[in-house]
Amino acid sequence: MASKLYTDDVSLVVVLLDVNPFFWGGALKKTTTTTTNSPSVLSFSNFLNHVLPFLNSILLLNQLNQVVVIASGANTCGYIYDSSETNTSEAGVGGSGRMPDLCERVLGSLEEFVVNDQRTGWGADPTAANAASGMLSGSLSLALCYIQRVVRGGLLHPQPRILCVQGSPDGPEQYVAVMNSIFSAQRSMVPIDSCVIGVQHSAFLQQASYITGGVYLKPQQLDGLFQYLSMVFATDLHSRNFIQLPKPVGVDFRASCFCHKKTIDMGYVCSVCLSIFCKQHKKCSTCGSEFNHPHLEPISTSEQK
Amino acid sequence: MSNNNDGRRRGDEDEEDEEEEGGEVAMEAWERAYADERSWESLQEDESGLLRPIDNKAIHHAHYRRRLLLHQSASSLRIQKGLIRYLYIVIDLSRAAAETDFRPSRMAVVAKCVEAFIKEFFDQNPLSHVGIVIIKDGIAQRLTDLGGSPELQIKALMGKLECSGDSSLQNALDLVHGFLNQSPSYGHREVLILYSALSTCDPGDIMETIEKCKKSKIRCSVVGLSAEIYICKHLCEETGGEYSVALDESHFKELLLEHAPPPPALAEYAIANLIKMGFPQRGAEGVISLCSCHKEAKFGGGYTCPRCKARVCELPTECRICGLTLVSSPHLARSYHHLFPIMPFDEMQHALPGNLSQKQPQTCFGCRQSLSHGSTSGLYVSCPNCSQYFCLDCDIYIHESLHNCPGCESLRNTKAVDAMKT
Numbered sequence: 001m002a003s004k005l006y007t008d009d010v011s012l013v014v015v016l017l018d019v020n021p022f023f024w025g026g027a028l029k030k031t032t033t034t035t036t037n038s039p040s041v042l043s044f045s046n047f048l049n050h051v052l053p054f055l056n057s058i059l060l061l062n063q064l065n066q067v068v069v070i071a072s073g074a075n076t077c078g079y080i081y082d083s084s085e086t087n088t089s090e091a092g093v094g095g096s097g098r099m100p101d102l103c104e105r106v107l108g109s110l111e112e113f114v115v116n117d118q119r120t121g122w123g124a125d126p127t128a129a130n131a132a133s134g135m136l137s138g139s140l141s142l143a144l145c146y147i148q149r150v151v152r153g154g155l156l157h158p159q160p161r162i163l164c165v166q167g168s169p170d171g172p173e174q175y176v177a178v179m180n181s182i183f184s185a186q187r188s189m190v191p192i193d194s195c196v197i198g199v200q201h202s203a204f205l206q207q208a209s210y211i212t213g214g215v216y217l218k219p220q221q222l223d224g225l226f227q228y229l230s231m232v233f234a235t236d237l238h239s240r241n242f243i244q245l246p247k248p249v250g251v252d253f254r255a256s257c258f259c260h261k262k263t264i265d266m267g268y269v270c271s272v273c274l275s276i277f278c279k280q281h282k283k284c285s286t287c288g289s290e291f292n293h294p295h296l297e298p299i300s301t302s303e304q305k
Numbered sequence: 306m307s308n309n310n311d312g313r314r315r316g317d318e319d320e321e322d323e324e325e326e327g328g329e330v331a332m333e334a335w336e337r338a339y340a341d342e343r344s345w346e347s348l349q350e351d352e353s354g355l356l357r358p359i360d361n362k363a364i365h366h367a368h369y370r371r372r373l374l375l376h377q378s379a380s381s382l383r384i385q386k387g388l389i390r391y392l393y394i395v396i397d398l399s400r401a402a403a404e405t406d407f408r409p410s411r412m413a414v415v416a417k418c419v420e421a422f423i424k425e426f427f428d429q430n431p432l433s434h435v436g437i438v439i440i441k442d443g444i445a446q447r448l449t450d451l452g453g454s455p456e457l458q459i460k461a462l463m464g465k466l467e468c469s470g471d472s473s474l475q476n477a478l479d480l481v482h483g484f485l486n487q488s489p490s491y492g493h494r495e496v497l498i499l500y501s502a503l504s505t506c507d508p509g510d511i512m513e514t515i516e517k518c519k520k521s522k523i524r525c526s527v528v529g530l531s532a533e534i535y536i537c538k539h540l541c542e543e544t545g546g547e548y549s550v551a552l553d554e555s556h557f558k559e560l561l562l563e564h565a566p567p568p569p570a571l572a573e574y575a576i577a578n579l580i581k582m583g584f585p586q587r588g589a590e591g592v593i594s595l596c597s598c599h600k601e602a603k604f605g606g607g608y609t610c611p612r613c614k615a616r617v618c619e620l621p622t623e624c625r626i627c628g629l630t631l632v633s634s635p636h637l638a639r640s641y642h643h644l645f646p647i648m649p650f651d652e653m654q655h656a657l658p659g660n661l662s663q664k665q666p667q668t669c670f671g672c673r674q675s676l677s678h679g680s681t682s683g684l685y686v687s688c689p690n691c692s693q694y695f696c697l698d699c700d701i702y703i704h705e706s707l708h709n710c711p712g713c714e715s716l717r718n719t720k721a722v723d724a725m726k727t
Binding site: 075078079082146149152174175181207211249254267268269271 | 699714
């Protein structure tokens with residue numbers, strides 16, 4: 001990493017925001033039923049109140065810092081904000097302070113995004129079980145493409161990192177795609193930080209942060225979200241060497257099986273293509289090889305050695 | 306600055322030394338830049354006779370397309386790949402390895418490339434094992450046992466870099482044959498020989514040994530450093546391996562790295578099997594626990610067997626208590642892009658700027674780069690599945706590193722359609 005000719009404290013932060021209505025609708029329902037402002041749930045507008053100042057504070061830390069926001073909704077995901085574009089096109093027009101500018105732009109394109117997102121999902125059957133999961137694979141892929149473009153751009157570029165703010169549960173059907181993205185991020189040395197605001201831990205994000213050397217955090221008190229974000233995720237990569245960051249509580253390395261897309265901790269692996277199955281099969285559905293002795297455990301041979 | 310001057314002075318002295326030894330060996334760094342890199346070849350003349358740099362991007366992309374399409378046609382046959390490999394790397398450290406036609410010497414080049422190869426190999430074949438054998442003074446010697454740790458192998462090799470004596474192909478094959486015969490039947494047995502010598506001094510009939518390797522289904526490949534040798538070619542042909550001879554350093558590295566991706570599996574070579582495996586969870590940092598492999602109290606880290614809850618330190622391994630094969634699922638997932646490759650994108654040509662009535666994509670879906678701006682040739686690509694548009698850079702990145710189409714991944718509907726198709 002040191003071979004590149006950029007200063008060590010300029011960052012490019014790609015923030016993946018979870019705007020899935022299924023998740024936020026569920027959260028809202030909880031707030032109304034519990035009547036009091038329970039600390040573990042957060043409404044969407046409150047969430048934005050925490051996130052927008054955080055985005056702004058990253059930009060304030062260094063004038064060269066760059067922030068890109070990608071929203072992932074129920075059916076699509078897409079770019080909603082890019083600080084480098086604001087600088088060039090609207091510097092003359094906007095002129096005023098940056099804070100209202102950022103807010104306005106993020107909120108404006110977010111609204112547009114949500115409307116589009118809803119329209120895309122119009123024709124599809126609302127299979128709630130499927131749509132409730134996040135669109136992690138898509139937003140990660142977009143973020144990595146963007147980062148590649150910046151890295152290609154020249155010798156002098158900000159240090160990239162990705163921050164996932166996710167509340168929706170993992171979609172096991174995205175397992176292969178998410179893993180591909182994680183490995184690609186690892187190869188280009190882009191850490192993936194994750195901040196989980198849902199009820200459950202996210203196995204995908206745990207693995208992503210562990211493999212790429214990012215920080216995984218599940219805040220206890222969601223009404224202090226801004227503080228968590230600014231204390232843990234605002235620091236640039238170089239300064240991270242000097243501060244005590246939260247250590248992982250453990251990583252869930254379970255895989256999804258290919259046959260039922262279930263998350264399993266024990267399963268059968270095809271020796272030809274390494275597909276994972278939760279039950280014994282006669283034939284591998286991925287590579288088509290037939291298994292001769294499904295009950296023979298090959299462990300004995302290696303033990304003799 | 307002072308450092309720089311020192312370096313200059315030392316350089317001058319070296320130069321003088323070399324001139325004393327033999328006039329033509331010494332070549333200034335700037336001379337080499339011209340002699341070796343042939344910078345004039347990257348220029349071309351345009352219609353009016355002016356020089357301009359070759360449009361590397363377009364050529365680069367064309368190369369990549371050819372590679373991709375080739376790959377695509379190969380994988381469409383649904384060739385099974387041997388993903389669990391047991392590979393011995395045989396390194397010839399005979400007298401011939403000391404020759405300096407590869408700079409600084411054949412041995413040093415081999416060592417450097419093997420290091421890169423081993424890393425790449427484990428990246429692409431996560432559950433495979435590698436061992437190293439060296440040939441020296443007419444005898445073969447096993448440097449490392451088959452193992453899954455790249456660091457250990459590289460360290461062992463770097464400590465043993467000396468060459469002398471003759472080379473013996475038969476001794477090496479006999480030795481490897483003995484070891485590979487013990488490997489499990491579902492794995493693919495392979496030998497990769499890096500051969501510097503032009504001859505082989507064997508104690509017996511090498512044809513018998515080749516026959517023996519063939520019978521044990523060991524795939525032997527050779528990368529030669531000097532000239533083509535009949536016996537190596539024969540060996541590779543008989544056992545289904547590949548034989549290649551390197552022209553220079555970079556060609557050698559290229560040839561060696563070609564052996565890193567899993568080879569097409571021949572049906573009769575390995576018996577398909579379902580292996581029961583566990584995917585343990587990693588324990589929290591800073592927790593003290595007893596591990597079952599070293600029988601010691603360990604601080605933090607470690608993995609828990611999902612069946613018997615015993616603690617192990619490293620993956621992949623076998624649980625000491627219940628015998629379950631334990632792997633980390635990211636290990637397996639590294640190879641999944643071989644199984645689910647994404648389709649090559651269709652190439653499109655940007656229409657002339659005057660023709661605005663036609664609906665044209667403005668930006669690349671992946672990186673938001675302007676499509677008309679990015680490339681001089683006006684080329685861009687589109688995914689046949691989700692029909693999103695991408696720039697050429699993203700196209701290469703998506704197919705060579707990411708292995709996901711961002712367009713398809715960010716639309717839930719197309720994915721549902723996809724799932725129904727398969």
